[in-house]
Amino acid sequence: MTYLFEAATAVEPAGVAGGVRRYRGEVHDGWDIGGNANGGYVLAIAGRAMADAMGRPPLTVTAHYLAPAPPGPCEVVVTTVRDGRRLATCTAALVQGGTELIRVLGTFGVPADRGMHHLDGGPPDLPPYDECIGSADVDDPELPGLMRRLAVRLRPGDAGFRSGEPAGRAEMAGWFAFATETPIDQIGLLLVADAFAPAVFNTGVPFGWVPTVELTVHVRAVPTPGPLRCLFRTRFVAGGMLEEDGEIWDASDALVAQSRQLALTPR
Amino acid sequence: MTYLFEAATAVEPAGVAGGVRRYRGEVHDGWDIGGNANGGYVLAIAGRAMADAMGRPPLTVTAHYLAPAPPGPCEVVVTTVRDGRRLATCTAALVQGGTELIRVLGTFGVPADRGMHHLDGGPPDLPPYDECIGSADVDDPELPGLMRRLAVRLRPGDAGFRSGEPAGRAEMAGWFAFATETPIDQIGLLLVADAFAPAVFNTGVPFGWVPTVELTVHVRAVPTPGPLRCLFRTRFVAGGMLEEDGEIWDASDALVAQSRQLALTPR
Numbered sequence: 001m002t003y004l005f006e007a008a009t010a011v012e013p014a015g016v017a018g019g020v021r022r023y024r025g026e027v028h029d030g031w032d033i034g035g036n037a038n039g040g041y042v043l044a045i046a047g048r049a050m051a052d053a054m055g056r057p058p059l060t061v062t063a064h065y066l067a068p069a070p071p072g073p074c075e076v077v078v079t080t081v082r083d084g085r086r087l088a089t090c091t092a093a094l095v096q097g098g099t100e101l102i103r104v105l106g107t108f109g110v111p112a113d114r115g116m117h118h119l120d121g122g123p124p125d126l127p128p129y130d131e132c133i134g135s136a137d138v139d140d141p142e143l144p145g146l147m148r149r150l151a152v153r154l155r156p157g158d159a160g161f162r163s164g165e166p167a168g169r170a171e172m173a174g175w176f177a178f179a180t181e182t183p184i185d186q187i188g189l190l191l192v193a194d195a196f197a198p199a200v201f202n203t204g205v206p207f208g209w210v211p212t213v214e215l216t217v218h219v220r221a222v223p224t225p226g227p228l229r230c231l232f233r234t235r236f237v238a239g240g241m242l243e244e245d246g247e248i249w250d251a252s253d254a255l256v257a258q259s260r261q262l263a264l265t266p267r
Numbered sequence: 268m269t270y271l272f273e274a275a276t277a278v279e280p281a282g283v284a285g286g287v288r289r290y291r292g293e294v295h296d297g298w299d300i301g302g303n304a305n306g307g308y309v310l311a312i313a314g315r316a317m318a319d320a321m322g323r324p325p326l327t328v329t330a331h332y333l334a335p336a337p338p339g340p341c342e343v344v345v346t347t348v349r350d351g352r353r354l355a356t357c358t359a360a361l362v363q364g365g366t367e368l369i370r371v372l373g374t375f376g377v378p379a380d381r382g383m384h385h386l387d388g389g390p391p392d393l394p395p396y397d398e399c400i401g402s403a404d405v406d407d408p409e410l411p412g413l414m415r416r417l418a419v420r421l422r423p424g425d426a427g428f429r430s431g432e433p434a435g436r437a438e439m440a441g442w443f444a445f446a447t448e449t450p451i452d453q454i455g456l457l458l459v460a461d462a463f464a465p466a467v468f469n470t471g472v473p474f475g476w477v478p479t480v481e482l483t484v485h486v487r488a489v490p491t492p493g494p495l496r497c498l499f500r501t502r503f504v505a506g507g508m509l510e511e512d513g514e515i516w517d518a519s520d521a522l523v524a525q526s527r528q529l530a531l532t533p534r
Contacts, residue, residue: 059480059508059529060331060480060481060529062329062372062481062483064327064348064356064372064373064374066348066349066356081331081333081360081367081370082333082367082370087480089331089333089370091358091370091372093348100348100349103348103349103356103358103372104372105329105331105358105370105371105372106331107331107480107481111505111506111507111508112506112507112508113506113507117504117505119436119437119467119470119501119502119503119504120436120437120500120502120503121502121503169386169387170386170387200386203386213326213327213354213374214327214329214374214483214485216329216481216483216527218481218508218510218529220503220505220506220508221505221506233387234386235386235387235388236386236387236388236487236522236525237384237386238378238384238487238488238521238522239378239379239380239487239488240378240379240380241326241378241379241485241487243485243525254505255503255505258503258510258527260483260525260527262326262327262485
């Protein structure tokens with residue numbers, strides 16, 4: 001069977017010329033925040049095309065966001081930069097109706113092994129999935145469409161921003177799963193990295209759109225099945241910009257991804 | 268006058284066609300680690316060409332490293348992705364003798380202001396510059412060429428890796444300055460982000476080359492004059508890879524840059 005996330009990020013080869021491969025895809029309705037598709041979701045579409053072109057999954061991917069992404073057909077143009085034995089690097093442009101929405105640069109390959117040498121830190125300390133706060137537990141008529149596709153559950157307290165009771169620290173922690181229990185692979189991790197409300201909302205800053213300028217995701221291991229534990233933090237707001245760092249952990253206590261984005265302060 | 272770093276990263280326009288601008292530059296001798304140019308230095312050459320093409324300084328730049336960089340002439344090919352009012356995005360390929368050494372994706376613009384709202388953390392707690400450990404203070408015949416161009420001074424203890432006495436934690440903190448007292452601008456910050464020995468050396472891992480796969484630098488403010496305080500940390504070694512996060516602070520206690528790189532474990 002094809003899971004919903006796979007279908008919503010599917011791409012179809014549409015031609016090869018030189019080092020350039022074209023794919024047809026679609027920004028599907030319902031993966032949005034206020035009408036525009038979530039940045040991690042759009043990155044997952046591009047990432048799937050890039051992974052197909054390189055014949056291996058993503059290790060490190062950086063997207064620069066150029067324009068909002070409404071639903072509709074799109075094209076992903078993948079250009080090979082270097083196709084090496086262990087690592088392959090390529091760029092992608094995701095284009096919709098003549099407008100480029102994101103430009104991506106990534107290196108693809110397979111993590112060497114699952115061996116982990118923790119130097120500092122482990123998974124966030126979260127209550128069990130069922131004791132965290134699901135979107136359905138909150139009466140929010142403005143719940144973004146994306147959140148209906150996901151079964152994200154927030155650490156108690158971190159959901160306070162929704163009801164005007166922010167936790168007072170720029171953290172957002174919780175569990176990530178798809179609503180349809182789709183297994184989460186490396187392409188899914190690109191979405192996970194941008195699937196939580198901005199951590200800065202929990203400082204009590206005025207609500208607003210926090211436009212991502214750039215998002216980088218490092219895939220550190222292939223997730224084992226099951227919901228993922230996630231922690232997002234913003235430490236510095238400066239120059240009209242903020243960074244948000246993410247850690248994503250699987251059921252075996254392996255760090256499966258790290259993320260960092262640079263975003264404009266809420267407007 | 269032209270400072271040494273400016274001269275060593277200078278680029279000269281060599282043609283415009285469509286959205287593509289070509290620049291001539293040179294990987295100068297003496298900015299190396301064991302014969303190959305430092306990754307931050309090479310990024311600075313590309314970044315200078317990109318900033319010239321976009322008419323503004325870097326805000327967030329990501330480089331993927333494709334091949335080692337020996338000294339010699341190079342070309343930087345800059346392609347505009349989007350030229351907006353506040354932000355401009357472009358890619359660059361730095362090519363030497365037909366081999367692409369790095370591919371870069373970046374967004375350029377001017378930070379909105381120097382106003383800083385610290386959420387969590389401040390500059391690293393370092394002894395004064397003169398009480399930290401300079402390269403000249405250590406008897407190291409294998410001191411990389413790069414370190415002779417810089418006046419980096421390490422936090423006492425963090426230099427222990429050089430004499431087989433690693434501090435036992437994956438941190439490397441210290442002061443950054445150019446040996447010639449060149450002011451440090453946004454292009455200089457691209458070098459600073461990769462100018463310290465790998466933090467992981469202070470865990471006692473066997474020495475070796477730690478090849479950077481990808482380096483992202485966020486420029487958060489324009490540095491005030493004077494040496495910069497820097498802290499680099501590695502938290503997770505997994506799948507044959509490690510991340511290294513950097514913070515760079517100026518004399519006014521402003522965070523001027525954050526960096527993160529994904530590197531292969533020492534080999």
